Amino acid sequence: MLADPPVLEEHYIYYQPTMGILYLLGALQRAFSPTEVELRYLQGFGDLRDHLDAVQEFQPDLYGLSFKTPMARLGYRTLAAVKERFPSLPVIGGGSHVSIMADDVMAQTNADACIRGECEDSVVGLVQSFSDGRFRLESVPGAVFRTGSSLQHNSPAPFRHDLDAFPWPAWNMIDVHTFPGMPYSKRRPYLGVLVSRGCPFRCTFCSEPVWKIFGRPTYRARSPQNILEEIRYLYDRGVREMRLWCEEFNAASDWALELLHAIADLGYDDLFFNFNIRGDVMSEPLAAAMAAANVWLVTMGMETASNRVLAGVRKHVTIEKIENSCALLSAKGIKIAGYFQFFSAWEEDGRLCWETPEDCRRTIEWALELGRRGLLHYMFTSIATPRPGTPLWDLAVRHGLLRIPPEQPFSYLAEGMNLPGISRAEVRATRLHATFAKTRLAVQNGHVNMPVLFRKARRSLRV
Numbered sequence: 001m002l003a004d005p006p007v008l009e010e011h012y013i014y015y016q017p018t019m020g021i022l023y024l025l026g027a028l029q030r031a032f033s034p035t036e037v038e039l040r041y042l043q044g045f046g047d048l049r050d051h052l053d054a055v056q057e058f059q060p061d062l063y064g065l066s067f068k069t070p071m072a073r074l075g076y077r078t079l080a081a082v083k084e085r086f087p088s089l090p091v092i093g094g095g096s097h098v099s100i101m102a103d104d105v106m107a108q109t110n111a112d113a114c115i116r117g118e119c120e121d122s123v124v125g126l127v128q129s130f131s132d133g134r135f136r137l138e139s140v141p142g143a144v145f146r147t148g149s150s151l152q153h154n155s156p157a158p159f160r161h162d163l164d165a166f167p168w169p170a171w172n173m174i175d176v177h178t179f180p181g182m183p184y185s186k187r188r189p190y191l192g193v194l195v196s197r198g199c200p201f202r203c204t205f206c207s208e209p210v211w212k213i214f215g216r217p218t219y220r221a222r223s224p225q226n227i228l229e230e231i232r233y234l235y236d237r238g239v240r241e242m243r244l245w246c247e248e249f250n251a252a253s254d255w256a257l258e259l260l261h262a263i264a265d266l267g268y269d270d271l272f273f274n275f276n277i278r279g280d281v282m283s284e285p286l287a288a289a290m291a292a293a294n295v296w297l298v299t300m301g302m303e304t305a306s307n308r309v310l311a312g313v314r315k316h317v318t319i320e321k322i323e324n325s326c327a328l329l330s331a332k333g334i335k336i337a338g339y340f341q342f343f344s345a346w347e348e349d350g351r352l353c354w355e356t357p358e359d360c361r362r363t364i365e366w367a368l369e370l371g372r373r374g375l376l377h378y379m380f381t382s383i384a385t386p387r388p389g390t391p392l393w394d395l396a397v398r399h400g401l402l403r404i405p406p407e408q409p410f411s412y413l414a415e416g417m418n419l420p421g422i423s424r425a426e427v428r429a430t431r432l433h434a435t436f437a438k439t440r441l442a443v444q445n446g447h448v449n450m451p452v453l454f455r456k457a458r459r460s461l462r463v
């Protein structure tokens with residue numbers, strides 16, 4: 001049984017199924033027949049009691065939980081609760097948070113093991129090792145487990161270069177109507193297809209623990225042909241909008257062009273696409289190929305209106321390049337959603353620098369101005385938050401900026417940083433201002449995904 005943490009406990013974003021789990025289930029389906037190994041994806045709907053009841057009902061021989069850093073507190077609680085209720089059930093953790101904080105997970109919970117990195121081969125190996133009622137972790141790549149009073153750390157599985165060799169996600173275990181899709185959407189059912197893994201860049205705030213597990217950025221893409229087959233399969237199952245999951249779709253322009261041309265050749269006029277791009281790699285042919293492939297929306301990390309901040313966080317783009325990309329895209333009728341991050345911090349010659357409320361106000365005004373010029377249609381906003389394993393985390397530790405409550409050292413939920421002279425009231429005011437701008441743009445541009453909006457409203461009321 002592979003599980004997501006129960007969403008009603010902390011109301012995290014649950015727009016889409018967890019791709020990591022679906023990939024692991026796909027690998028297990030290929031390796032074992034249903035009579036050998038029965039698989040279950042325990043989705044995150046419900047609360048902890050529902051979660052424990054589902055484990056009780058299925059009675060698995062192995063339970064694995066996947067979670068990310070912003071949900072770490074809930075992930076730890078869930079692992080601990082499952083192990084407490086079912087002491088003889090082997091309980092393991094995996095996913096992006098576990099890949100960087102395995103020792104912490106082992107110290108703060110009674111989980112039996114964590115597995116770090118890309119785990120398709122590891123879980124198959126783990127299940128193969130099952131005999132006499134127990135699993136043998138000794139030879140499982142990436143496993144971190146207890147041996148007496150210390151922890152043994154196995155090296156993570158090496159990256160497979162050929163992503164096509166991985167089985168597809170176990171789509172047969174998903175009802176395509178269950179998940180609402182992303183906040184701005186043209187059609188439903190809405191699901192995502194993973195087209196690449198990793199990214200060649202190293203922005204200081206970006207947390208990619210799985211793909212940077214060997215200490216350097218990595219990037220691999222699936223072949224357009226392999227992706228196309230998965231798109232066809234999901235289209236036949238009724239899916240009408242797809243997010244092509246990747247870090248940056250235009251990280252490899254030739255590959256991007258080839259894939260877009262192939263999608264356009266499918267001739268699915270009622271299938272819409274969106275994906276994330278970098279702001280500095282855009283050309284007229286690429287924008288035209290996107291439009292021809294029915295890409296109606298791109299998301300882009302714009303972050304701030306200041307080139308100094310962009311350089312400080314090592315984003316390797318400039319606002320001029322971003323505006324140029326937006327102009328090329330909007331000329332083809334493609335809508336643009338920008339990710340904005342407020343109160344960033346960086347170092348110049350070892351000196352701490354940070355964004356002031358005035359800098360953030362300028363960013364929001366820049367966004368609204370882009371909106372008026374038809375170069376921006378939606379905003380996603382956040383407060384810069386250090387995540388373990390990132391250069392921003394190291395900087396926050398060096399300068400004492402972390403906002404982790406001392407009584408919950410393993411909780412990374414507190415947003416933002418303790419920046420000198422910046423009060424929480426100023427951060428709240430910026431957030432409010434950004435929400436106003438975001439709402440204004442969304443109202444002007446439409447295509448708000450109503451089921452997501454209802455879920456968000458319900459979540460806000462509950463929180």
Ligand code: B12
Nearest residue numbers: 018019020064065066068069094095096097115118119207
């Ligand atoms: C698609 C996606 C989403 C989708 C779908 C959910 C999902 N994760 O699949 C949505 C939009 C819902 C989403 C939401 C969020 N996401 Co997201 N998401 C991604 C994205 C772009 C691709 C994920 C993916 O398909 N990876 C490919 C698969 C194969 O990799 P994987 O998921 O890591 O799984 C492998 C291993 O981790 C491991 N594994 C995973 N689970 C388990 C479980 C067990 C038991 C074991 C043994 C192993 C294991 O094996 C898997 C196969 O190799 C990644 C970026 C990225 N490149 O990973 C961000 C990313 C994973 N997301 C991230 C974050 C922060 C979130 C949110 C918390 C955002 C927020 N603030 O609310 C929410 C969490 C809610 C949720 N439901 O998960 C961060 C995680 C950073 C971190 N340190 O934890 C990432 C890395 C983006 C980033 N750079 O910041 N996300």
Ligand code: SF4
Nearest residue numbers: 199201202203206247
């Ligand atoms: S923010 Fe985007 S470009 Fe920067 S490291 Fe993360 S995924 Fe790569």
